[in-house]
Amino acid sequence: MNEKKSGLLIDNLARQGVSRRTFLKYCATLASLMALPPTAGRAFAEALAKSHRPSVIWLSFQECTGCTESLTRSHAPTLEGLIFNSISLDYHETLQAAAGSAAEAAREAAMKENWGKYLLLVDGSVPMKDGGVYSAVGGVSNYDTLMASAKGAAAVVAIGSCASFGGLPKAQPNPTGAVPVSELVKDKPVINISGCPPIPVVMTGVLAHYLAFGTLPELDKLGRPLSFYGETIHDRCYRRPFYDQGKFAKTFDDEGARKGWCLFELGCKGPVTYNACATVKWNDGTSFPIESGHGCLGCSEPDFWDAGSFYRALSLPTTPLEKVALGAIGVGAAVGAGVALSNRAAKAKAKAAHQTATLDDLEK
Amino acid sequence: MTRLADIPVVMDDGGLTGSAPAVLREVAALLETLCRTGETASIDLRGLPLSLADRRWLLERLGKGEVDIALDIGGGSRIAETAYPGVWWVTHDNEQGVQVGEFIEVSYVPELLAPHPEDVENGLDSLKTRISELS
Amino acid sequence: MDAAELLNWVRGPGLQIAIAVFLLGTIWRLIEIYSLGRKPDLAERRHVPGASGWHTLVRRSIPIPGMFQRSTITYVAGYAFHLGLAVVVLLFAPHIKLIQDLIGLTWPALPSQFVDLMAVVTLVAMLVVLIDRIRQPVKRFLSTFEDWLTWAVTFLPVLTGYMAARHLLLPYTLMLSLHILSVELLLVLLPFTKLFHVFTVWPSRWFNGDIQGKKGVAV
DSSP states (O other): OGGGGSOBHHHHHHHTTOOHHHHHHHHHHHHHHTTOOHHHHHHHHHHHHHOBOOEEEEEEOBOOSHHHHHHHOOSSOOHHHHHHHHSEEEEETTTOSOOHHHHHHHHHHHHHHTTTTEEEEEESBEEOGGGGTTSEETTEEHHHHHHHHHHTEEEEEEEHHHHHHOTGGGSTTOTTOEEOGGGTOOSSOEEEEOSSSOOHHHHHHHHHHHHHHSSOOOBOTTSOBHHHHSSBHHHHOTTHHHHHHTOBOSSTTSHHHHTTOBOGGGTOOGGGOBOSHHHHOBTTTTBOGGGGTOOOOOTTSTTGGGSSOTTSOTTSOSSOOHHHHHHHHHHHHHHHHHHHHHHHHHHHHHHHTOOOOOHHHHHO | OOOGGGSOOOOOOOOOOSHHHHHHHHHHHHHHHHHHHOOOEEEEGGGSOOOHHHHHHHHHHHOOOSOEEEEESSSEEEEEEOSSTTEEEEEEEOTTSOEEEEEEEESSSOTTTSOOHHHHHHHHHHHHHHHHHHO | OOHHHHHHHHHTHHHHHHHHHHHHHHHHHHHHHHHSOOOOOOSOOSSSTTHHHHHHHHHTTSOOTTHHHHTHHHHHHHHHHHHHHHHHHHHSHHHHHHHHHHHSOOOOOOOHHHHHHHHHHHHHHHHHHHHHHHHSHHHHHHOOHHHHHHHHHHHHHHHHHHHHHHTOSSOHHHHHHHHHHHHHHHHHHGGGSGGGHHHHHHHHHHHHHHHHHHTTOOO
16 A cells, blocks of 8 residues: 555554554643643544654753653553654764764655755753863764754754753853753744653654644743743642641651652752643653652753752851851851940040030030 | 652632633523424533632532543543533543543433544445455 | 842852851940940849849730720731741741751751741731821821831741742742841841840830839839
């Protein structure tokens, strides 16, 4: 059948043994995850089925490959994986077979062929210090590669916290002058899928949205898809009732911890972290960190490495105050003593200058 | 290996929040639309702030009908008719058996049951091929 | 500077500055005030020394006859917002955690719903005293810039704290940052404005009572 050799996504999936019903079900749950109305699930499926394989170029800069691991690793061949496989991944340093100049040639060919239409996925931050010498591929700095590739892209997707906000490479003192993608690419839509690593389905959701409707989903102020980053971990946490009741675990092995009480006092960053972990969960829906008894690190927020210890409660100062406090008390005491002495002197002077009034004075 | 679901945990069902009766009224409204115009609809239960108690209340009120279908489509799915014809309770599990979607569908035949016309045509083609191979 | 950077600043350098100014100013002013001293009083006391001082602490906390009817709003709203502030500041779990971290003392918290309610009571009471101050000609006449300023820096932490906890208007991260920032502003201004009464109100009442007692007018 000729039709089956087409580049349509649905045929692609069919070749891999994914039935239309499975696909419909997947679209319904994906629409549900993205907070689209149930009717959108059907529209999603219709549009997605008819879409062609988009060309995707994936650039890796200052990163640890954890994002790629997150997106490609699952125990069973899930639909996320299959959709990911059915895109035309024309360049990915970790996943592609080609190497060296052949790989670079493949990227250039894909760019030329799909100029203006391909999706540019970036993981890792871009070093800008000293002319960007700290990270280069084939003698070309990350900055030059990014700017050249972004020129012909339909949109740029920053995968992970490094590409989105600078991440670990940008942590103080930021030795390489790392910056996020959005600081460099200004003339194309940039969508941030933050997290260290990000949740796989979030990336598939964004890709599916783009494939189905040709647009990017609604974004928050930090450029993240609102449907996944619209609420905090704390808001959707199953331990939230304990926070409201003031029941907190004080250590990782006390009575409260065993009873599954709130981890706020153990440094959970859930209240200031926008991500979908509490609802989508990890490892094929098994659990998320708080379910395993560990607080949220806040990895999908900017500069989470520099927000003090992971184990200090949010309401606490990030830096010790003892030195400053002692210093201030010392200086305050000195100033107070100085003012006290000056007041005493003024008083003594006034006393010395005091003259008893006589009857003559009063009659003046 | 012990799975999370196997560890006995006393679950707080959250109590009734008052959302469930509203869902029931919406189902009635959708059913009325179905009768008059034939338009189908569904409610995404995971998109609503329902507590476990709310969900149980809804299930009890909707009751059990005559049809209960198990589907094996990328993990198990179940489509069960409620006591009200045309109202279906649909749940989707992933390959690991974790529930990933829950809907109330209001339609004459649940969307997932009817095969897609293209698939039927493809099926017809392959059946014809089979028959031609007979001779 | 985005919300996360602001939060890091107010939890780090901002807090350092605020605590430094607060402690410096407080120690300075306490030493200054208590070193002023008094002339030795050689007259024989009429009552047990100090008794009138302690008595006045209680006496001045209760309205004198007739005053409650004349200034009902001042008494009711004044008490409500002071007590509300005490509950919100001292019995909210994250605040207790902060106090424990700073000085090591800790005590049980109240449920956050109750603290929420007290925050609303405090806000309403503070608005009432503000409106009263504007509407009453005498109060308005007596008010200086400092009175408006101290009202604002007390009101803002409660308002931003409540809005952060209830997720109103702004994202939580930004609201929490603004909340901490407003508390830091309060800390910086406290030693140098009439807000210093948190340290001086009880000692000055005691001294007043004691002096009156010595003069034979035990109150």
